[in-house]
Amino acid sequence: MFPPGRGNDNLVVGEIYMISLFGTNEMLTAEGVELRLRGYQEGNREQMWVCEKNSDNRYGMRNRQTGRLLGQRDNNRFACAVYDHLEWEWLAFTRDSLGGYSITVSPASGDKLGPLQRINPNDEHLMVGEVGTQFGLHQLKDPVLRRFEWVVPNRLARSSAPYYDGEDSDESINQTSIEFLQNYSIQNIISLNSVEISPRERGRLRAAKISYSHIKALECTGLTQEQFDKIWTAYDKAGVTVVYCGYGDGRTGMAISALQLFEGRTLSDLDYRANGVQCRSQIEALNALSERIHGVENLSDPPDTSDPQPPPYAAPEKDKS
Template identity: 65%
Template sequence: MFPPGRGNDKLGAGDIYLISVFGTNEMLTATGEDTCLQEYQEDHHGQMWICEVPVTSDHQIGMRNKQTGRMLGWWEGNILKCKAKVNDAWEWLTFTRLSLGGYSLKVSPKGKERPRPLQRVDSDSPHLKIGEVCTQFGLHKIKGPVFRRFEWVIPGHLARSSAPFYDGEDADESINEISTEFLNNYGIKNIISLNSVGLSTRQKGRLRAAKISYSHIKAEKCTAVTQEQFDQIWNAYDKAGATIVYCGYGDGRTGMAISAIQLFQGRALNDNDYMENGVQCLSQLAALKELSVRINGVESSSGPVNTLDTQPPPYTAPENTAPEKKEK
């Protein structure tokens, strides 16, 4: 029995992979704190690796074993281990796509030395070692991502993504054991959702049990939120722990919320900044410009803001300007 796919799948945060010796059914398997190559077994959690990205932007990857919860990386001697519970410097891996298919895989011993390739100890051994010649590995994605398009906006403090298990509709959003495990692995303790659909009572309970706070700022696709909702976004973020913001796909509404947080933090943004954040429609741009004027008293510019007042200006509902009906 062979694993799914050809082994050329792309890496993505939150995706779950099998790692094979390319073109074979030999899978990298965690056995306690050790690793070895074993024949592919369907639904074997010891052969499943959850892709994690670092809070730094050095293009390295972490692989956490589904069964043990420990990180793949060099630990003792030259033999590849799966021992650490957190991403120490030597648990970051470098995957390089090869022209003949598959990937090379390198590790940095002790986190300080130059990356070294992983290779088989020998043809008869089930173990991998740090060597000089790259073994060709395959990456087989076996499950859809938990949080698609996950990325850090402020490393370790503010992240953005699609809704968990998003597959085209806002209602796909789901908080379950896998979702909370992903959030806990990244140290995220606060959710701001701009999904058009709120979580069920049961799903909120799962978040409370995991000590993750949740704020739902309801927004429909391709629409702007109100000024009052901007204040709610900031209040949900200010003084909170590591936060993730999402909507459905994780673009327009999420980009609008990220832009609002940046404005409240004192950044001066222009249209290009808003669009780089993912803002999609004119109503969202107009709402952000109104927010900028409300905070700064002037139109957005590209220069820094000299004074920072982190308290949102009070929201005042617009007066009803419609003419009163005359009595007959």
């Protein structure tokens, strides 16, 4: 029995992969902290790896069963031992001309990447050696949270809605999406989807001890100041948080920008755009929030981060004359 595909799939953050010795059914398999080559088993979570990037934009592969990352251990041994995607726990994938990939590994010391190699054909283990071995990447067609990435490592992430496939209503909270969230230690969801999840789905999240806040937002529409305050309240004292809308771009970028403003940063229109904000109405809403937090005269000054929270929003009184 062979894994799906030919092993030439592209890397996409948030997607799930199996990693084979190219052209064989031998798969990288996590067994606790140890890593071994085992025959392909359909549905085996120890053979499934979630692609992610760290704060330095480096790739890593996290095992779905153990939650640990691939990386180098002592004596050039390749293993699955650590939970945190740090500066040195990363991999580089290079497409080979004959198919598949060579994998180089961040070194435990020094600055030279080492190729991942099967030293002995009869050995189930892998080492960081001198000549790279050819591996296959097989993407599982399980979308879960597309475009998942860390904004603040292990604190704030962003993504598309679970199972998004073009419509906000595609969102689904099931056991698989909950497992995906738990693999990243997500404890809190802030959703800007136009559609709220069902009571049954809320119950699944509560059972998994994942909090959920829904701030309804429409595409290319700015949020109100009250909605910005709700986003900050939902995030301020919560655990590891993911923010999403539908696709995970404009509305999500607006929420991420708002959180950065609440934390004391000053942002320009270019910063908003870099966060994914798409529409003028969204930028205008964020500028109003920035003015409320920092004041017009302080936009170019370093923010006072001792207490960045603005006073509660109050709608202007109507002219009674």
